[in-house]
Amino acid sequence: MFERVILLLLQGEFICAVSHPDEYRFLEDERDRDEVVRYLGRLNRRLTQTPHQSGYYLAFSHLGDAERESVKGHFQDLKGSLGPVVLFFQLVMRTTSQEDLLMPGALLETSSIMSKIDQDAGLRNELQNVALISRATATDGAYRTMFDKLLGKLKTDGYLTLANAERGLYQVTSKMEYLLDVVRFLQENDPALSKPQVSEEEELAGTRPLL
Incomplete structure (x- = not known):
């Protein structure tokens, strides 16, 4: 499940109870989520939640020139x-x-x-x-x-x-x-x-x- 969650996030997917219920439950577990966060940190990515915490998605941890162009x-x-x-x-x-x-x-x-x-x-x-x-x-x-x-x-x-x-x-x-x-x-x-x-x-x- 860890590999699937990472792949979905890197593909730009939003993981929530509606779109990906199994993966969402995985991320709701604190230990599993911490493992995902540590791995993403090595890729200059951070796990982010929507404003009302209904879903997870990726964002950059630090913004350099290349990252700013990507965000733009x-x-x-x-x-x-x-x-x-x-x-x-x-x-x-x-x-x-x-x-x-x-x-x-x-x-x-x-x-x-x-x-x-x-x-x-x-x-x-x-x-x-x-x-x-x-x-x-x-x-x-x-x-x-x-x-x-x-x-x-x-x-x-x-x-x-x-x-x-x-x-x-x-x-x-x-x-x-x-x-x-x-x-x-x-x-x-x-x-x-x-x-x-x-x-x-x-x-x-x-x-x-x-x-």
């Missing part, structure tokens, strides 16, 4: 993906009227969500906008296809995990908690985010007739 690139990548992720969860929260959907472990009942979207022209339009911005449009124009593509992207990116394939249940992982913390940090420290920025795709999504 990481934040640039995150900034580029923030919009689609936030817009998707805003859509889901409006659809379900649940404000706790951003919490790790929260369940997304996709059949119920899609059923409500199908019955509301405004939600369908919003879904199409999110799909356009996320480059998850469907060649057949089907809303369900767009929705499934968005879920797949979020699963691939580590924000969701498939809890029950037969029932179409997804769970939010601790990476979402990390992302929200990054959003707060960027809003406080990045002047470019003090005002809403509209990308070309967002501009198109807001102006093109979609229904």
Whole structure:
């Protein structure tokens, strides 16, 4: 288990009770966690927890020039993906009227969500906008296809995990908690985010007739 935990962390995975339950239990054991911490220290890495301690991930122990460039690139990548992720969860929260959907472990009942979207022209339009911005449009124009593509992207990116394939249940992982913390940090420290920025795709999504 030690080797698997190290490998997942070095691959940039977030380890929590939702995404990797066995590995998370391993890290919750103080002796096992200390062994991981000692090993990572030799690699200039430290084991870090999300703000509410729902998950573990890696960070650099010390920042030299190379590490600073790596962190800078990481934040640039995150900034580029923030919009689609936030817009998707805003859509889901409006659809379900649940404000706790951003919490790790929260369940997304996709059949119920899609059923409500199908019955509301405004939600369908919003879904199409999110799909356009996320480059998850469907060649057949089907809303369900767009929705499934968005879920797949979020699963691939580590924000969701498939809890029950037969029932179409997804769970939010601790990476979402990390992302929200990054959003707060960027809003406080990045002047470019003090005002809403509209990308070309967002501009198109807001102006093109979609229904």
